[in-house]
Amino acid sequence: MATHVFLSPGMFGFARVASFSYFEHVARAMTERFALRGRACKVVVSDVHPTASIRRRALRLARTIREHAQGDDEPIHILGHSTGGLDARLVASPTVHLPGLVRDDLSWMPRLRSITTMNTPHYGTPLAAFFATKSGQQVLYAVMALTVTVLKLGSPPIAAASALMAAFSRLTGAIELSVIERTAESIIKVLDDASSRDLRSFLRLIRDDQGAVIQLTPEAMDLFQASVEDCPGVRYQCVASFAPREGVRGFFKAVPTPWGVVSAAIFNTFYGITAKLDPRYPCKSGDEGLADRLRAMLGELPNDTESDGVVPLYSQLWGDPVWIGRGDHLDVVGHFPGKDVRGKGQLHVDWLRSGAGFDETRFDTVMDRIFAGMLLGEEQARPT
Known part of the structure; x- marks a missing residue:
């Protein structure tokens, strides 16, 4: 029998598109850590719609767990990145009400031991409000095409990426949507035919349903x-x-490659939008002891506008914070610049260059902390 670990991707995530696995590094890390304890681990990625409503995504997650975890009594853990963390919280809520949900869909709940949320917008993100606009929807479409292409190939065509950067530079004014449309098409075309078709199908989902963007x-x-x-x-x-x-500004000046310049510019734009907080909805908990805990963990108190480029830092906090540190939105799931130091053919590829300095050592620490928390969840569930 094997412990079950279910991974739920976020808005910038996917199970597998264009033959690239979004959670490849996390899945490997969890499998290795359980194996070192002499335990088998079955890792399954929930193939959820990237931008559908959280209720629809949560229903898909519930049924994925039911399908893959039935037939045994082994522990279940859910790890959600970005929006995926909200899917996990909703599906586990005692008051959950999902369209079409039947009792059997949640038959596994007594075996659930932990929920890990990674860079999840528990209190929302201002970037979502931008993506909800007409121009923002087009930018989201192009950025998703860029994300898949970069993670698969290492970098996109510079001409197309530069055109996208030029469009980003006009975010405060009128964006030429036709330019963004053509840019996305140029990015998709650099993939082989099978991968291009796969990516187009994925992007079609984003255009057809953007319920989560508003939410x-x-x-x-x-x-x-x-x-x-x-x-x-x-x-x-x-x-x-x-x-x-x-760090973002300094890295933007120091990046040595054309793609590095483009990538840093796009990240810097997202960072700026994410920093525009409304004091009525501050994207943080009202917990008065939070500042003291953060200062104890980090040796400093980050300001309210700091973020991973997509989600404000304070919005990411829910439950026991097992790791807080420097990194961008996709660094934490293994998408950072790095060499194949283990000789396993699993090169780490960066998405957007943030200058956070995230590396293999930090990634291993994050995975160690998550794994330790999963074991603690199992221990706490045992009868005394």
């Missing part, structure tokens, strides 16, 4: 927080990261 705004997440309860007996833990603004 991730700070205003909408205010309601989510008021209605979604934690499940008693389940360990909740989180990973959070931030790329300080001065």
